[in-house]
Amino acid sequence: MNLKRIFAVMLRQFYLMRGSFSRVVPLFAWVAVDMVLWGFLTRYLNVSASSGINFVFILLGAVLFWDFFIRVMQGVTMAFFEDVWSRNFLNMFASPITIAEYIIGLVVSSIGMTLIGLTAMILIAALCFGLSLMVYGMMIFPFLLILFLFGIAIGIFGCAIVLRLGPASEWFIWPIPAFLSPFVGVLYPISTLPQSMQHVSHLLPPSHVFEGMRAIVTGGTVSWPLLAWSGCLAIAYILLASWCFTRTYQHAVRTGLMARYSVESLS
């Protein structure tokens, strides 16, 4: 593993961010909109519903966590798309960089971009709507870690899809979080779902994070075995996604797709 080559992928992303207003603004603009929208909704629910539940902690906190996951995932895919958009595969993969170094470079780039979004979300949620992440106690760390790992896994898997199907298939990647959200119970307990959907939920690490988060807010206890299971699942998904990316790369090298990637090809 060569740290210089990993740093090169990260530095490229830093140069792009530093020199581009239109790349920096979306890092916090959409999450800020989400925080404001859900912040007012939860404030309204707190006033109008007489359930005694603090919706800021349940709903706004959940949306913050979910946006964090989306940021991580998009951090990986965006760094990859920069190579797609600038037709840089030939230069990148004809260099000594290995697939593992490239993937780690994407992940490190994602961390930087995610931190910007997370900071914006925490500030808006805390200053405007009184959401303190301290309410989740030390559990905030395993929660964020699991969402981070799963975001990385989905990000790498998204890169594999685009590598396999061509540049236009990036439109399959953006809706992935929206497709997953009903299953992971961002806004409602998993028990609300039909049994068949619950089976899927148990295989998705964020489900256990959101269940744990709701348990803390409503005075219940977090299931450590389930949380450990979701952590193991997230790691397994990263390994699986990395395997998928590597296989897709090997396929692209074998079939010549890599050499003419900019040409749309689904063959």
Place this chain on the structure above:
Amino acid sequence: MSEKVLCVTNLSKQYGDMTAVDAISFEVHAREIVGLLGPNGAGKTTTINMILSILEPSSGSIHVEGMDIAKQRSAALACTNFAAVYAPLPGNLTVYQNLKVFSLLYGVQDQGHGLEVLIDRFDLKPFRNIKCGLLSSGEQTRVGLAKAMLNQPHLLLLDEPTASLDPAVARDIRLKIREFVTQTSAGVLWTSHNMYEVEAICDRVLFLSHGKILLEGDPKILPREYGKKTLEELFITVAREPLSLENT
């Protein structure tokens, strides 16, 4: 004969029933510039892509500095580099940023002074902080060549490196590449459709046709050996009547 920097043995690439490269074997030695010539679709770029390991051969082997590219990809590519008109550097980074990123990718030690020397050598100082996408095609070619020499490669692959340059700049670039070869003992594999250029710079040429090496030799002598006046005439014969040469 000096040491081999590139050794290609029985290299083939097939796409289904179509054979793009058909069991070719050749070598490039240190301080040698070898021209890889042939009509469009002859298999030149396919061969270069396989040497760069962005295309997997169907069979055969490639050794760079004695390292098998299939087994020691990173190490072999660390002493290789390339420039091609169809692989421009990212247009959204400046000349300096691109060279800095690729110097890290290629493990270049001297990233401060070394980069500035290279920028100076290719007359890129006025464009140092300009995004590559804003440069003319000739300027982009020069940036691509600067990137290709970042790691002082032992094997340099150049796919039509002067295609978008005016004659004066093209001559200057040829001189720079020749100087680079003399100073560093690199070997160069060079494709071009400019036969004047090939005759001026290449020590040896390989003519590819339908994925096979049809002819090989000194570009100054080869035309006469096949009853042609010029290298261009020989090229046209290879492109239109390859069978007439196979039977020679």
